Amino acid sequence: MSSLPALDNFLKIYQLTYLEKLGESPRYYPRGEESLCIEGEFDTNNYDESNEELTVCWKPVKREKPGSFTNVETALDIELGTEIDVFFGEYFSAPLLFNCEWGEGELLQVWNQTDFEYLQQNIIGHLMMKKKLKQAPTWFIGVLGDGDKMLTVDNSDGSIWIEIPGEAPSEKLTNSLNEFIAQLTPRVAPPELHIEESMTELDHPGILNRIKLMWRNLRGK
Numbered sequence: 001m002s003s004l005p006a007l008d009n010f011l012k013i014y015q016l017t018y019l020e021k022l023g024e025s026p027r028y029y030p031r032g033e034e035s036l037c038i039e040g041e042f043d044t045n046n047y048d049e050s051n052e053e054l055t056v057c058w059k060p061v062k063r064e065k066p067g068s069f070t071n072v073e074t075a076l077d078i079e080l081g082t083e084i085d086v087f088f089g090e091y092f093s094a095p096l097l098f099n100c101e102w103g104e105g106e107l108l109q110v111w112n113q114t115d116f117e118y119l120q121q122n123i124i125g126h127l128m129m130k131k132k133l134k135q136a137p138t139w140f141i142g143v144l145g146d147g148d149k150m151l152t153v154d155n156s157d158g159s160i161w162i163e164i165p166g167e168a169p170s171e172k173l174t175n176s177l178n179e180f181i182a183q184l185t186p187r188v189a190p191p192e193l194h195i196e197e198s199m200t201e202l203d204h205p206g207i208l209n210r211i212k213l214m215w216r217n218l219r220g221k
Contacts, residue, residue, distance in 0.1 A: 004086045006181035011060045014096055017186040025057040027191045028094040028111075035112045036061040037092050055191055060093040060109075067116045069123070076127055081158050083177050084139055088119060095142075097187035102162070102173060104187060105144040105151065135168050141177065153177055 018026045025039055037058040067089030069080055093109035110116040123139050130137050138152035144162060151173075152163040160180040161169035174180040 004083060004090075004178050004181070006178045007087060007090070010096070010098075010181050010184060010186070011091065011093065014186045015059050018188060021188050025059050026094065027055040028058050029054070029191055029193045030056050030111070033111055033114070035092055037094065037111065058094055060091045062091055063089065066090055067110070067113075069120065072120050072124055072127075075124060078127065078137065078155075080139065081153060081155055083153070083158060084123075087141060087177060088116065094191075097189055098184040099187045100184050103145050105142055107142040107151075107181075107184075108140070129166075133166070138163060138169060151180075 015025060018024065028037075030038065035058070037060065039057040039059060066085065069084050069089070072078075073080055088108075088110060091109060092112060094111060095109055096107040098105055098107060108119070110119055126140060127137055137155040138161065139155060140150045140152045140163070141160075142151040143149065144151055148164065150163045150165065152161050152169060153159070154161060154169065158176050160173045160175075160177060162171040162173065163169045174183070
């Protein structure tokens with residue numbers, strides 16, 4: 001059990017909920033990206049635009065070597081909350097759909113090591129922007145609603161907030177990440193194919209297209 005027991009539990013319940021309601025594991029559009037999460041065979045070498053709409057069944061996989069944000073802390077001379085390593089570094093997983101009292105949303109996770117590295121770049125970009133705007137540092141864990149609201153962690157005390165890109169966090173949801181995840185229930189839904197748009201003006205690619213779009217809006221302010 002990790003220091004985020006609610007995440008461990010949610011991942012187990014997530015898989016079981018899909019199996020009970022659909023008779024199969026959740027599905028995801030891998031778009032040619034390999035992952036230990038993929039169930040069965042999937043030939044990523046033959047991926048092209050003609051089969052980008054192929055889905056795979058997946059399940060969360062515990063990483064043999066957990067991911068760490070030490071490099072991000074060193075690069076930015078900042079101490080991040082320890083839960084960032086646990087939340088993003090313990091598993092490989094597709095994004096997790098959920099329902100809660102604040103609406104529908106998605107928790108971000110990393111599909112493979114490349115996704116983890118992209119995520120780190122995006123976290124760096126987010127923290128640099130917060131510093132530029134003279135706002136307290138936060139780091140994001142997902143999106144709420146249609147994706148215009150980020151779910152972020154206050155780096156000073158670990159509380160969870162709703163944050164609009166370019167603005168200070170606006171609404172406190174829970175006192176901790178573990179408390180927040182414990183209130184989520186899996187949302188069973190078909191996978192969504194996020195169409196990648198050109199983001200050449202960004203030097204920190206993201207792992208979710210909606211996060212990219214939010215960053216485009218933020219940088220334009």
